[in-house]
Amino acid sequence: MTSQDPVTPARHVREMLLGSDAVAHGVRLCRPAVVSAYPITPQTHIIETLSEMVDRGELPAEFIKVESEMSAIAACLGAVSAGVRAFTATSSQGLAMMHEILHWVAGARLPLVMVNANRALGAPWNIWADQSDSLSQRDTGWLQLYGETAQEALDGVIIAYRVTEALRVPVMVMLDGFIGSHTMEPLFIPDPGLVDDYLPPYTPVDYLDPDNPLTLCAATAPDSFYELKKGHARAMERAFDVLDKTFAEFGDRFGRRYAAVETAGTDDAEILVLSTGALTGTVRVALDRLRRQGVPAGLLKLRLVRPFPRWQLRHLLTGRRRVIVLNRAVSYGAGGILTQELRAACCGMADAPAIHDVIVSLGGKEVYPETIEEIVVRADELSPDESVWRP
Amino acid sequence: METLQFDDLIAPADIREYPVSLTTTEANLTGSWKFSRPRQAKKTAPCRDACPLGVDIADWLHLLVRGERDAALHRLRAVNPLPASTGRVCPQFCRRACTRRDHDAAVRSGALERYIGDYGLGVPFPVPASATGWSVAVIGSGPAGLAAAASLAAAGVAVTVYEREAAPGGMLRCGIPAYRLPKEILAREIDNLVISLGIQLCCNVPVDDRMLAELLGEHAFVLAAPGLGGSPLPAGIGAGPGVYRGLELLRRLAAGEVLPGDRFAVIGGGNAAIDAARSLVRHGRQATIIYRRGIEEMPAYPEERREALEEGVEIRLGTIVAAARGVDGGRVELDLHEALRAADGTVSTGSFSDRLTVDGLVAAIGQKASWQPESHKRLLTAGDFHHGPASVAEALAGGRRAALEMLRRRGMAREPAVGPAEIAANPAALAVLAPQPGVDPPRVPHRERRNSFREVCGPLSAEEALQEAARCLRCGTCTACGLCWFFCPDQAVVIDQRGVEPVVRFDYDHCKGCGLCAASCPRGVIDMEEDS
Ligand SMILES: Cc1cc2nc3c(=O)[nH]c(=O)nc-3n(C[C@H](O)[C@H](O)[C@H](O)COP(=O)(O)OP(=O)(O)OC[C@H]3O[C@@H](n4cnc5c(N)ncnc54)[C@H](O)[C@@H]3O)c2cc1C
Ligand code: SF4
Ligand code: SF4
Ligand code: SF4
Numbered sequence: 001m002t003s004q005d006p007v008t009p010a011r012h013v014r015e016m017l018l019g020s021d022a023v024a025h026g027v028r029l030c031r032p033a034v035v036s037a038y039p040i041t042p043q044t045h046i047i048e049t050l051s052e053m054v055d056r057g058e059l060p061a062e063f064i065k066v067e068s069e070m071s072a073i074a075a076c077l078g079a080v081s082a083g084v085r086a087f088t089a090t091s092s093q094g095l096a097m098m099h100e101i102l103h104w105v106a107g108a109r110l111p112l113v114m115v116n117a118n119r120a121l122g123a124p125w126n127i128w129a130d131q132s133d134s135l136s137q138r139d140t141g142w143l144q145l146y147g148e149t150a151q152e153a154l155d156g157v158i159i160a161y162r163v164t165e166a167l168r169v170p171v172m173v174m175l176d177g178f179i180g181s182h183t184m185e186p187l188f189i190p191d192p193g194l195v196d197d198y199l200p201p202y203t204p205v206d207y208l209d210p211d212n213p214l215t216l217c218a219a220t221a222p223d224s225f226y227e228l229k230k231g232h233a234r235a236m237e238r239a240f241d242v243l244d245k246t247f248a249e250f251g252d253r254f255g256r257r258y259a260a261v262e263t264a265g266t267d268d269a270e271i272l273v274l275s276t277g278a279l280t281g282t283v284r285v286a287l288d289r290l291r292r293q294g295v296p297a298g299l300l301k302l303r304l305v306r307p308f309p310r311w312q313l314r315h316l317l318t319g320r321r322r323v324i325v326l327n328r329a330v331s332y333g334a335g336g337i338l339t340q341e342l343r344a345a346c347c348g349m350a351d352a353p354a355i356h357d358v359i360v361s362l363g364g365k366e367v368y369p370e371t372i373e374e375i376v377v378r379a380d381e382l383s384p385d386e387s388v389w390r391p
Numbered sequence: 392m393e394t395l396q397f398d399d400l401i402a403p404a405d406i407r408e409y410p411v412s413l414t415t416t417e418a419n420l421t422g423s424w425k426f427s428r429p430r431q432a433k434k435t436a437p438c439r440d441a442c443p444l445g446v447d448i449a450d451w452l453h454l455l456v457r458g459e460r461d462a463a464l465h466r467l468r469a470v471n472p473l474p475a476s477t478g479r480v481c482p483q484f485c486r487r488a489c490t491r492r493d494h495d496a497a498v499r500s501g502a503l504e505r506y507i508g509d510y511g512l513g514v515p516f517p518v519p520a521s522a523t524g525w526s527v528a529v530i531g532s533g534p535a536g537l538a539a540a541a542s543l544a545a546a547g548v549a550v551t552v553y554e555r556e557a558a559p560g561g562m563l564r565c566g567i568p569a570y571r572l573p574k575e576i577l578a579r580e581i582d583n584l585v586i587s588l589g590i591q592l593c594c595n596v597p598v599d600d601r602m603l604a605e606l607l608g609e610h611a612f613v614l615a616a617p618g619l620g621g622s623p624l625p626a627g628i629g630a631g632p633g634v635y636r637g638l639e640l641l642r643r644l645a646a647g648e649v650l651p652g653d654r655f656a657v658i659g660g661g662n663a664a665i666d667a668a669r670s671l672v673r674h675g676r677q678a679t680i681i682y683r684r685g686i687e688e689m690p691a692y693p694e695e696r697r698e699a700l701e702e703g704v705e706i707r708l709g710t711i712v713a714a715a716r717g718v719d720g721g722r723v724e725l726d727l728h729e730a731l732r733a734a735d736g737t738v739s740t741g742s743f744s745d746r747l748t749v750d751g752l753v754a755a756i757g758q759k760a761s762w763q764p765e766s767h768k769r770l771l772t773a774g775d776f777h778h779g780p781a782s783v784a785e786a787l788a789g790g791r792r793a794a795l796e797m798l799r800r801r802g803m804a805r806e807p808a809v810g811p812a813e814i815a816a817n818p819a820a821l822a823v824l825a826p827q828p829g830v831d832p833p834r835v836p837h838r839e840r841r842n843s844f845r846e847v848c849g850p851l852s853a854e855e856a857l858q859e860a861a862r863c864l865r866c867g868t869c870t871a872c873g874l875c876w877f878f879c880p881d882q883a884v885v886i887d888q889r890g891v892e893p894v895v896r897f898d899y900d901h902c903k904g905c906g907l908c909a910a911s912c913p914r915g916v917i918d919m920e921e922d923s
Contacts, residue, residue: 206411218410228409
């Protein structure tokens, strides 16, 4: 586990909480001035808890009720344009509905944090864990952070505010629907003072202010447009560094160390399994069993999907025989989305390992440790040119 | 990241990494794009426009809300001298026009008028202006006569009111029953008016042509406000035992007289018909109203209609009493016919439909003038006598108008108090305001209303009155509420609160003429006009 017990005696409260409540606590500690969201399963608990916190005065924020996700993100866009910290949460169709404004927030380079509880997109109707929602938004210009546990979601929110305010790139923090959002977990809820030190009050630059009228996002001629987009791309490049430093400082202060790609048992492994989100827990169990059976396979846990940590991954893949990518989202006609990402990252790499595309689960299809074990054991039989779908 | 250099096109210093203007955009005079420009102007509230008296409701309610109850009372009574009465019986033309009507509930101006009027029963009118040395005689102490007397007396004119009956009030006393306007309230309100303004009131004096000539000799002007007389009997119905005229019946019932019989039919659809039926019910009688047209066409106020039905009055619509005969035992037999309606809306008698035997038949079908004095240039007329049967507020307005005309003719020109010509209304803008429906004053449950002339509608408490008054938006007057400022996307609205009343100014250099300020002002004081 990377969510270790604190190495330094950080001040915190330890509690058994639902994943969604964990997120709400993370948000509360970051003191946003505006929260706007629209309920959607399995995210609803997050904003319900937040609205109660606002009601009880524990979170002195403006809670803007809206009639759709489109309006929720638009209200947040307005809030961050006016120079305050804002938060929204959504899932699935809700995120899809926000699509247009996701581009706008990112293009405007406004700092915003949202939590997306990963859930399948219809049709057919399905409310379970699946990454099609967030991965189909990967080109909107947001930074995307995935988490294995509720603790990672809680901490991820705090880290996300630091990153977004430093880079002016909005951050989407992912948590698996139900598996992450609706199960209980013992959690460290950091002391508010500690978070305040780590994340000082937001000081906006260039925001809407009647006393100093500015235009945000005015019509832009082609050359300037191109330059602005170049700037956005540069910011994404800087994100690796900013994120590393932010993770490191978080580790020092709170005792939980994170990285864009986390590993386990990779030192001696010829085979690696790449996983994201809560599925990683299952993979850990499977890999432990395999190791006991004498099959040394290692884990690559991908936390950052945008920007895609290609150099770090190339480094980790050097000298391996094969890597099995576990996907919970498909780009129909092109295979698992994370596989494509990894293949693109390895393009031109000398001695690249064979990359196996496995569509391990969609719409919450159960994945057991045996499922993973079987895939790893039978990897030799699998052609790296074909997507592997389970029976 | 590799990057091609475009330095020859854009210097890196000229652009930030994110899309924001580098300096204030105030220099950009976006106002030059506009085709229309906003303009703010004080206007007349729709309620004031609808009130026959032109009462500036927003104005006196605002004084009340500010805690200036006496000032509010005097401001109102300067225009309407009988608020305790109108607050009870006026159909509230104002309320029907209220901007809040479809949003939550129209401001209960009648209940508020009653509240301040009741308070005013013990508060004298302001001391009249110094004597002018001339005098006026008023014939009739109904609302028209009293309103004229009040306006004249306040201006220092010596006024004598002649009333045929033993007590003043006209239809307020003889027509409108006590369950709507208690006699004691009316008496106190008129006493206070007459005494504190020094009006001479002579009751039991019917003025005839001879006396009128004398009055014209003695006074600068005479005002004839004798109202209208009783109702005629409809065709096919002759006088006889068990046949009553509406006003006569009301008067006898109000005096406590017990009429024989249980079952009564009332012909008519106006207030007099409804009041007669409701008064009969209060004497333990059964009452059926027979009306020629449909319920919506009844001239009686809807509220009254509803209350009558609650109290058990039966209403037969589209029915004509074609004939009535006295039968054994002093009863009256009625031939009921269907009312036939022509394309032009006129109604004629159709075929026989039913026969009804009642103990009493009441005809309440309109009033006629009982006296026609010869015209004279110093004889003015007002009230129902002048314009036909109307309402208390219209009679008050007519009396006041006549008084102002007299003052004008004597060189004491006073412009009648009217507001600006433009009416302010923008109910659509209320969508952003949280509904606040307020509370209705209490009512006696209908079962308890039978057998009692106790007042049906109760008062608002002082606290409720203040809350209700605070619901008034003050249409037509800027209150610096800031909604226009909030909605202006160009920060071009500036609310200036330095003066007595707030004024909105516009930064025309940046106003793009979108009109959102005008659309968002719930008080309707902003208009868009063409920009040259
Ligand atoms: C039954 C009934 C119910 C009504 N209900 C309502 C209601 O709820 N709300 C509303 O707004 N309106 C109502 N009205 C209408 C309203 O009462 C009248 O429109 C109003 O009273 C007219 O006022 P006025 O001063 O012109 O005449 P009146 O009120 O009729 O007053 C005229 C006065 O002049 C006196 N008079 C007449 N001739 C002479 C004379 N020769 N010498 C001396 N004095 C004389 C009369 O005795 C009377 O007191 C109702 C009318 C009736 C009949
Ligand atoms: S007199 Fe009637 S219409 Fe005028 S303000 Fe009073 S209640 Fe309203
Ligand atoms: S809100 Fe007030 S001013 Fe406006 S119409 Fe109603 S009573 Fe009159
Ligand atoms: S919206 Fe409010 S501040 Fe603006 S003009 Fe109307 S009343 Fe005045």
